[in-house]
Amino acid sequence: MLPTPSLHARLVVLLLFNAAATLLLHAGLFHWPLPQLLRWLEWSVVLPAPWTWKAWGLTLLLILPLAGWTAAWLLSPLRRLLRTLEGLALSYRDGDYNTGIAASTGGGSEIEALARAHAALGAALREQRSGLAQRELLLDTVVQNTPVALLLVALEPQGQPGTVVYANLAARQLLAEGRSLVRQGLAELLEQAPAALRQALLQTADGLVSIDGETPGSEERFHLSQRPLVLQGQPHRLILLRRMTRELSRQEVEAWKRVIRVISHELNNSLAPISSLAHSGGELSRRGEIGRLEGVFKSIGARAQHLHQFLSGYASVAKLPAPRPEEVGWAAFIDELRSHCLLQLEGELPAGSAWFDPAQLEQALINLLKNAHEAGGPAESVTLSVSAVGLRWQLTVSDRGPGMSETVLAQALLPFYSTKRSGTGLGLALAREIAEAHGGSIALANREGGGLQVSLWLPRGDYRS
Template identity: 60%
Template sequence: MPSLPARLTLLLLLAAALAALLHAGLVLWPLPQLLQGVNRVFGSTLAAPAPGSAGALGLTFALLLPICHALALALTAPLRKLLRALQGAVLSYRDGDFSVSIRAPQGREARGEFGQLLQLHNELGAALREQRQQLAQRELLLDTVVQHTPLALLLCAADGRVVYANIAARQLLAQGRSLAGMPLPAVLADAPAGFAAALANGQDQLFSIDDHGSEAHYHLSQRELRLQGTPHRLILLRHMTRELAREEVASWKRVIRVISHELNNSLAPISSLAHSGAELARRGQADKLPRVFDSIGERAAHLHAFLASYATFAKLPQPRLAAVDWAGFLDSLAVHCRFRLEGSTPSQPGQFDAGQIEQALINLIRNAHESGSAPDDVSLAITAGPGELRLQVADRGPGMSDTVLAQALLPFYSTKRSGTGLGLALAREIAEAHGGRLLLANRAGGGLTVTLVLPG
């Protein structure tokens, strides 16, 4: 089968030969002889056009044009057929249908450019079908995993409507009903109040809600992402109650080990010193007894201080609510720790136990300084909102990983070698004793924000 350029060359040569024959027929033979016979019969004066004249060339072109058009149609018929087939296949691909294949030509055409093009097209279609099938299997596997994970997952579009919600999210927020297409505020309207407050914060955090009379703990993660060029918001809610309960048991085991270790470290020297004092008294070396008694007193005082810190946490008294003047409260707080006041204080006095809240803020601000943050970056912000009061301590330290964030409020949990693990736990107990809560969230740009939320 001749190639396409060879076909076009033959067509041009044939057109040139036909043009020469038509021109010769008009100016040499047979048109001049026919016109002479007509003139003799009818007495007319018709004449053939002169060779090379405009009339001869125009008449030649007029006769040649339909002949060349017919030849072109015949020559390009396979190409036009192929283009129509390819157009239909491309439209099918655009619609996501990769099952279309074009029948390959038979005979000599199968060895030409058209046959090779069709073969490559069919190979491409087969590869796309295989990739589509593999992608569908992966999507099915991923959807199965996401749907049955205990992690509640919500995907929201830029307008706030829910695009996707797995089974855990539907059960948690809508008693199993579909959430697709619903505005997120409408979804949260029927959810416990803690969910809406946590989502409004816009950061990863651990929070608690009341679940039919019992306290339920959740860890919230939020991420902004783009899907097919469109911004979306991914919300992950992890039920942490069981994990925290297990961690709490583990924490109590740790504190028993810590107390036992500290008691042994103090009682063993006291026992040894008491034995040494008895020996000195028996030998009559009374001048050395004061030093022995001083050492026993130091160990006893250390043990007393150690146990007192745990007793403070275990026996937190009921808060005594009273009106608190912000200026005096902040002056008293500044005596114990250094911080930068962010913004202004509320115009109305606070209503809380000043001593307990001061102790909670001292713990939070000291933790902020111990995080490695610059001293000037440790700030305290006090804001009054509808029905609540927020005292927010922020720093520019390294923040917390998700693992630490999920366990930081547990009693006796600490990432510091010499820490007791009671600072955040005590602040949480004080907040909850006031009817509030404690929120932890990593800051954009680095650092941690700890918010003490109290009823307004």
């Protein structure tokens, strides 16, 4: 089967055909056979000279219909293809991807290539639409059946929450006993909601919300998360309410279990020697060896002092007071910190002062520096740096110890978690409590080349403002 000529080849053939037809027509009109035929018929028709512009004008005038017909014949497949493409574009605009185009149009290799490319595009669009429909169905099923209550609310021009655009089953059950929430105003919808939930949803801050449970005296706790987003050019707010009651209760029970285990272990470690020493003291007293009783009493006192310090550490976490921030100069604060622990200052201190509770922050840094010295690295590798990063202060304690595994990093900030034989697991937890009470945070990360880096972040300025 011969290959289909290209459009360029067809145009060349058309031009050559029209040129040859023009020359043949011109020769037939002014050379042979028309002049001879007119003389034979004895018609008194005077023809212009063959090479004058009148002769060529008459030839071109007579050749135009033939040229027009051949051009229309050549371009007809292209016109059909363009009409088909226009119809397909309108179908695609309306979301109909089921129509296609024949790959063979008989209009030349370029036109057939265009038709095949467009057919492949239609097939790809149909496949993508089918995939998107399946993914949309899967996503809607997941969102509808997730236990997290999800609300998408359109915002008014003033930024106030307007009508509900989307709500999953959990949101409908929480706020409307399963009824639809779409196109209802959020403010009107929350009129019947608990006061704590209504106040939290009308604000933009994340946090925990506690409301009364279904049974008297019970309490349901939710984690509220709100994020702004732009959907189809309009501002919206995505609201997520995750029920945390069971998880918090489970974590609370686990925390109490850890506390009981640690305290029980430490009490046994202290009470057993005290009991043994008391028995030994009684035997020495019965035998009259009074001189040896002083050593027994000293050992009992040392164990009791250790037990007192251990319990005081737990009490410091449970009874941590609210911070009393004040303006503190960095140079004076670091000088005071040097009097309590050994440290190497890395870099220059920021000029000026900061706003925090100096006693609490000093306690947090002492714990961090103590952990760094106990990590096993060289003492001179323990450093402290203070820098301003954006709107926050960053205080970083670094060491060159062995660092932490991923498992330990994930749990190191939990209270009572410790990998040390004699550790209480309160140093990092207390530092975290102090940082968060100041409106900041704490982060742990392993260093390149070995060691651990603990960064304590504090807001610049009065965190209560």
